[in-house]
Amino acid sequence: MQKPVKASLKDRAKWYLLGFVLFFGPIAIYPRLMQLLTGEERFANIHSVCLRMPIGNLFTGKVALHGVVSVSFISFLLLIISAFFLGPFFCGRLCAAGAVPEYLSRIIPDRWKINWAKIVNPTPVRYGFFAAFLIAPFLAQALTCNMCQFALLQKCVDTNFGVMSSMTILTLFFWLVLFGIFNVGGRGYCNFMCPVGALQNLVHSIGARFGFTYKLRLDRERCTSCGICVKECPMGVLSKNSDGLSHKIHNCLTCRHCERVCPKGALSYGTGDSGWKETGIKMPGGPDVPVDAGK
Amino acid sequence: MKTLGNSRWSAILVFFVMFAFTLSLSFFAKQTVRERSEFRVILTPAAAQGVRPTVLDLANQLLPKKLVQPSKVSVTTGHRGGIINKTQEPLWIEVATRGFESKHQIDSLNIHFDKVERRLMTPLNPGEGFIFSVDLELPKDKLKENAVDSGVIEIINYQTGQLLAEVPVSIINSHAN
Numbered sequence: 001m002q003k004p005v006k007a008s009l010k011d012r013a014k015w016y017l018l019g020f021v022l023f024f025g026p027i028a029i030y031p032r033l034m035q036l037l038t039g040e041e042r043f044a045n046i047h048s049v050c051l052r053m054p055i056g057n058l059f060t061g062k063v064a065l066h067g068v069v070s071v072s073f074i075s076f077l078l079l080i081i082s083a084f085f086l087g088p089f090f091c092g093r094l095c096a097a098g099a100v101p102e103y104l105s106r107i108i109p110d111r112w113k114i115n116w117a118k119i120v121n122p123t124p125v126r127y128g129f130f131a132a133f134l135i136a137p138f139l140a141q142a143l144t145c146n147m148c149q150f151a152l153l154q155k156c157v158d159t160n161f162g163v164m165s166s167m168t169i170l171t172l173f174f175w176l177v178l179f180g181i182f183n184v185g186g187r188g189y190c191n192f193m194c195p196v197g198a199l200q201n202l203v204h205s206i207g208a209r210f211g212f213t214y215k216l217r218l219d220r221e222r223c224t225s226c227g228i229c230v231k232e233c234p235m236g237v238l239s240k241n242s243d244g245l246s247h248k249i250h251n252c253l254t255c256r257h258c259e260r261v262c263p264k265g266a267l268s269y270g271t272g273d274s275g276w277k278e279t280g281i282k283m284p285g286g287p288d289v290p291v292d293a294g295k
Numbered sequence: 296m297k298t299l300g301n302s303r304w305s306a307i308l309v310f311f312v313m314f315a316f317t318l319s320l321s322f323f324a325k326q327t328v329r330e331r332s333e334f335r336v337i338l339t340p341a342a343a344q345g346v347r348p349t350v351l352d353l354a355n356q357l358l359p360k361k362l363v364q365p366s367k368v369s370v371t372t373g374h375r376g377g378i379i380n381k382t383q384e385p386l387w388i389e390v391a392t393r394g395f396e397s398k399h400q401i402d403s404l405n406i407h408f409d410k411v412e413r414r415l416m417t418p419l420n421p422g423e424g425f426i427f428s429v430d431l432e433l434p435k436d437k438l439k440e441n442a443v444d445s446g447v448i449e450i451i452n453y454q455t456g457q458l459l460a461e462v463p464v465s466i467i468n469s470h471a472n
């Protein structure tokens with residue numbers, strides 16, 4: 001593995017570890033602090049932070065299921081605000097449930113892995129899932145707890161899987177196996193089946209239109225289309241085509257791995273114009289925003 | 296290889312395929328509710344109540360459960376309120392069990408529930424609910440029998456020793472020969 005790749009993975013791992021101690025039991029610093037503030041009395045682990053419930057309840061009118069002054073609802077608001085100004089910061093820096101399959105997939109030889117993002121454009125898949133996730137409570141069964149990868153990671157940490165339903169077992173298979181360690185990049189679950197990620201990217205795609213917000217930027221003058229970032233992006237959102245490099249903003253984690261591995265310093269994260277030329281968008285945000293071919 | 300969903304129309308198609316697939320997962324999830332059994336108890340001032348027997352049929356287990364965890368089952372109050380105190384006074388809840396052959400434990404997301412004592416350490420005030428589940432590890436050699444296990448869940452006021460409610464539970468396998 002190249003040096004910058006290793007260094008980036010190491011540095012990102014530190015952030016995910018921070019996310020782990022912040023949100024997951026037994027340490028779970030964040031819910032403990034928030035419970036002091038809100039006076040809520042619940043077990044301090046990922047469940048009390050639950051970001052999936054408020055999203056799953058967006059159309060049912062129960063977004064603040066545990067009240068407006070609850071850890072879950074305040075966290076939900078913080079998630080949206082941070083996504084608007086910073087991009088999906090939670091995904092890119094703090095989500096241990098997304099990082100675990102990504103890092104585990106690096107142990108598996110590439111020939112055993114499926115490149116799902118190459119087979120199918122993850123943007124319509126992600127939003128197809130998200131739309132159904134929002135209306136599922138009205139038609140059949142909400143997919144909040146039974147498809148929760150955060151709860152599964154907490155179970156792994158507790159080394160107690162308890163009584164699992166068929167749906168939870170299937171989710172474990174999707175998250176860790178099919179779209180996890182046997183998926184190029186390891187982040188198929190993030191790409192396809194996480195409503196928390198989908199909502200943040202939706203908000204980010206709006207926020208990124210403003211100059212004062214943070215986003216992934218491309219310096220077209222510097223990019224040589226070498227393709228290193230394309231190969232390294234864990235979400236598979238960068239691609240090379242006849243127009244140059246393109247980027248799917250609706251799936252980018254803003255994890256900044258590409259920025260670190262780019263030998264030319266062509267990618268960066270900051271405010272201002274993104275540098276991705278918004279030609280070639282065939283539907284909102286996807287498939288791609290190709291770089292100006294005439295650079 | 297050509298990536299599906301890169302042109303406008305194929306993206307729309309992919310969107311709807313995933314939408315339909317996710318909805319089918321939601322219907323599948325609805326089926327999995329039958330892999331556990333749920334009961335409701337309303338605690339009233341009247342004497343100990345016999346609650347309708349709750350039956351858990353292992354034949355309702357779907358394939359992933361059958362393959363991975365067929366012997367671990369849950370009898371639960373569900374998440375809609377749990378056992379509800381409709382009396383005028385606070386109740387000190389203890390959950391006891393009798394008659395089960397399987398290893399089992401009582402679990403609750405309520406922070407005041409002591410799993411060892413099986414007691415709610417703060418009173419259940421009038422109008423409040425308490426959610427818990429009895430998680431059983433069924434004997435593997437009995438999974439294919441018609442009557443797998445049975446027992447009773449007792450709700451007791453541990454301050455007065457009064458039995459508040461009894462929930463008879465039977466675990467069966469209607470697909471057994």
Ligand code: SF4
Pocket residue numbers: 090091092095096097098099149189190191194195196197198
């Ligand atoms: S998409 Fe979901 S699982 Fe992936 S990093 Fe974001 S919140 Fe975590």
Ligand code: SF4
Pocket residue numbers: 216232233234235236237238251252253254255256257258259
């Ligand atoms: S494009 Fe860059 S910042 Fe976005 S997910 Fe890929 S590596 Fe991370």
